[in-house]
Amino acid sequence: MESAVLEAYEKLITININGRAYEVPENNTLLRVLQFMSLDLAYSKYCWNGDCRNCAFKYISRKTGNEVEALGCQMRCFPNMVITRPPDGVDLN
Numbered sequence: 541m542e543s544a545v546l547e548a549y550e551k552l553i554t555i556n557i558n559g560r561a562y563e564v565p566e567n568n569t570l571l572r573v574l575q576f577m578s579l580d581l582a583y584s585k586y587c588w589n590g591d592c593r594n595c596a597f598k599y600i601s602r603k604t605g606n607e608v609e610a611l612g613c614q615m616r617c618f619p620n621m622v623i624t625r626p627p628d629g630v631d632l633n
């Protein structure tokens with residue numbers, strides 16, 4: 541599928557944020573996924589290129605099983621990704 545803000549994707553994948561499952565486009569960064577979810581992102585808060593770190597979030601590493609931090613504008617979501625702390629200020633309710 542094509543979108544103005546999303547990378548091309550063929551299917552949706554399931555990710556988990558704060559214990560709740562969401563169906564989101566594969567092949568996209570967490571910030572793009574949050575846009576897909578129609579969350580009210582404060583766009584001016586984000587540089588979108590890895591400099592400001594305002595998009596920092598925590599997830600469970602597939603390799604180690606440990607909670608690690610990544611940048612939402614750089615890290616692509618993967619199937620069954622478990623996000624334990626979304627970027628500050630992102631309201632999932």
Ligand code: FES
Binds near residue numbers: 586587593613
């Ligand atoms: S949006 Fe600035 S580092 Fe990700």
